[in-house]
Amino acid sequence: MSKEVYFWEKRKAVLINKHDKERVIVPIIEEKTGLQITVERSYDTDLLGTFTKEVKREGSQLDTVRLKAHKGMQLMGLDIGIASEGIFGSHPVIPFIPWNYEIVILIDKKNDIEIVGESGTTATNYDYIVTGEYHEVQEFARRILFPSHFIVLRANNEENTAIIKGIRTWKSLKRIFDQEVNNSKKGKVFIEADTRACANPTRMENIERATQDLVKKMLSRCTICGAPGFIIVDKKVGLPCESCGSPTNEVATKIYACKKCTYTEEEQVEKKQASAGRCMHCNP
Ligand SMILES: [Zn+2]
Ligand SMILES: [Zn+2]
Numbered sequence: 001m002s003k004e005v006y007f008w009e010k011r012k013a014v015l016i017n018k019h020d021k022e023r024v025i026v027p028i029i030e031e032k033t034g035l036q037i038t039v040e041r042s043y044d045t046d047l048l049g050t051f052t053k054e055v056k057r058e059g060s061q062l063d064t065v066r067l068k069a070h071k072g073m074q075l076m077g078l079d080i081g082i083a084s085e086g087i088f089g090s091h092p093v094i095p096f097i098p099w100n101y102e103i104v105i106l107i108d109k110k111n112d113i114e115i116v117g118e119s120g121t122t123a124t125n126y127d128y129i130v131t132g133e134y135h136e137v138q139e140f141a142r143r144i145l146f147p148s149h150f151i152v153l154r155a156n157n158e159e160n161t162a163i164i165k166g167i168r169t170w171k172s173l174k175r176i177f178d179q180e181v182n183n184s185k186k187g188k189v190f191i192e193a194d195t196r197a198c199a200n201p202t203r204m205e206n207i208e209r210a211t212q213d214l215v216k217k218m219l220s221r222c223t224i225c226g227a228p229g230f231i232i233v234d235k236k237v238g239l240p241c242e243s244c245g246s247p248t249n250e251v252a253t254k255i256y257a258c259k260k261c262t263y264t265e266e267e268q269v270e271k272k273q274a275s276a277g278r279c280m281h282c283n284p
Pocket of ligand 1: 222223224225226227258259260261262263
């Protein structure tokens with residue numbers, strides 16, 4: 001047994017969860033760290049906010065995921081809590097590009113450690129349309145990879161709180177569309193990709209990447225005090241150009257820090273020089 005695993009081996013943790021996310025989260029963490037995870041399903045995490053806007057989210061994504069982890073520990077009487085939380089929206093830098101950002105958090109109350117696994121991606125089917133035409137519904141459905149990815153539909157517009165989730169066959173899509181068009185004053189429905197993890201394999205893959213990031217950080221330990229979560233907190237640019245030697249904007253050094261004992265360590269990147277193509281003097 002390596003010393004990295006030893007810290008977590010056979011300790012008990014709770015994952016608070018509703019939408020099947022344990023399918024990817026539990027096996028990865030258990031196999032790589034030896035932690036033993038119980039899934040707590042009795043608490044309705046939708047009370048902390050949903051994607052379909054019936055319940056507004058209070059606070060940030062990180063606030064919500066922390067709250068879930070603590071709720072799980074409280075319910076199960078354990079000192080390690082795991083929870084996950086995703087958001088959908090626009091890419092942080094490039095507007096109009098859809099974006100999915102997933103966080104999987106681990107809080108170890110006994111040792112006062114918080115580790116955050118994360119993964120952001122443009123690989124998402126997050127999208128919606130408002131229409132009264134079934135052929136447009138069909139086009140939309142194909143685009144968002146229906147029926148392997150489910151659909152959410154409601155009459156009128158996104159303000160309507162009477163929502164039909166988890167539509168998963170062409171037959172029920174047509175039936176529910178006809179019914180809700182009739183329920184709508186203007187003959188239109190608001191239709192969107194179902195982004196719950198259980199209804200969206202593309203999102204599930206991103207949760208898996210966030211979990212792998214979490215595990216990597218759980219196994220990275222401080223050189224001085226041995227606490228897990230010894231992670232990159234900053235990067236310094238300035239890798240010298242291969243041709244003229246002047247500093248470029250490429251990363252030269254990664255800075256690791258321990259949140260426990262505040263020890264920091266600098267690590268040079270493997271590459272010794274940047275290509276002249278990245279140099280402001282050789283390739284302005
Ligand atoms: Zn330390
Ligand atoms: Zn140069």
